[in-house]
Amino acid sequence: MNRQTIELISYKLCPYVQRSVITLLEKNIDFKRTDIDLAHKPDWFKQLSPTGKVPLLKLDNNQTIFESAVICEYLDEVTVGSLLPTSPEIRASHRSWIEYGSQTLAAIGRYYSAKDKTQFNEAEQQLRQRFETLEQVIVGPYFSGQDFMMVDAVYAPIFRYFDVFGTSITKHLFSGLYKISTWREYLNGRPSVIHAVDDTFPSALLEFVIKKNSYLGGLLQKQHTISAI
Numbered sequence: 001m002n003r004q005t006i007e008l009i010s011y012k013l014c015p016y017v018q019r020s021v022i023t024l025l026e027k028n029i030d031f032k033r034t035d036i037d038l039a040h041k042p043d044w045f046k047q048l049s050p051t052g053k054v055p056l057l058k059l060d061n062n063q064t065i066f067e068s069a070v071i072c073e074y075l076d077e078v079t080v081g082s083l084l085p086t087s088p089e090i091r092a093s094h095r096s097w098i099e100y101g102s103q104t105l106a107a108i109g110r111y112y113s114a115k116d117k118t119q120f121n122e123a124e125q126q127l128r129q130r131f132e133t134l135e136q137v138i139v140g141p142y143f144s145g146q147d148f149m150m151v152d153a154v155y156a157p158i159f160r161y162f163d164v165f166g167t168s169i170t171k172h173l174f175s176g177l178y179k180i181s182t183w184r185e186y187l188n189g190r191p192s193v194i195h196a197v198d199d200t201f202p203s204a205l206l207e208f209v210i211k212k213n214s215y216l217g218g219l220l221q222k223q224h225t226i227s228a229i
């Protein structure tokens with residue numbers, strides 16, 4: 001699809017943006033990415049976005065589409081092939097797991113924002129339960145088998161957090177979850193997933209979490225101080 005003027009208004013660290021970028025790349029859509037600073041939203045963005053959130057897709061007729069799940073489905077519909085299954089039941093099931101992915105992002109927010117060890121352990125346990133549940137439904141190597149689907153685009157940014165936080169801190173979350181482990185490897189080898197962020201993403205994410213003064217921020221700071229010595 002050759003829509004030179006399609007524009008994705010984005011924020012560097014946003015996992016919802018990443019799922020949209022992965023979909024754009026998987027579907028070979030030309031697009032322009034415009035990153036904004038969410039702490040200082042430009043006036044033009046406030047006027048365009050009903051929710052004030054990214055991603056926001058601006059089409060060449062100036063129409064805008066918001067909400068990442070809707071953006072991904074739109075991109076899928078207007079291009080050849082589909083990242084959603086053909087059977088209505090299985091398609092609905094993928095949408096359910098996409099929603100589960102969005103709820104998991106909220107749980108990740110609680111994990112990296114937890115202020116003390118007790119809150120952190122609780123958030124870690126909740127995340128672990130989510131991943132155990134997911135482990136039961138994955139076919140492998142991708143979510144539903146050999147083909148990369150929209151649901152895979154949703155989980156790649158989820159797992160990227162833990163790649164950045166590192167295995168020594170996050171090993172309790174994934175130990176013994178072999179299907180997830182293989183899934184992560186496949187996702188990390190996918191060009192669309194690799195190119196959904198730039199090289200500065202890991203350091204920017206670490207800085208973001210460390211600045212939160214959270215329990216995880218403290219662990220990350222210690223880990224990086226030690227590795228810098």
Ligand SMILES: N[C@@H](CCC(=O)N[C@@H](CS)C(=O)NCC(=O)O)C(=O)O
Nearest residue numbers: 014015016052053054055067068069
């Ligand atoms: N449900 C939305 C969530 C998007 C979202 O939460 N975006 C965050 C950045 S990751 C945002 O724009 N936050 C700015 C704000 O809430 O003011 C979607 O799927 O697009």
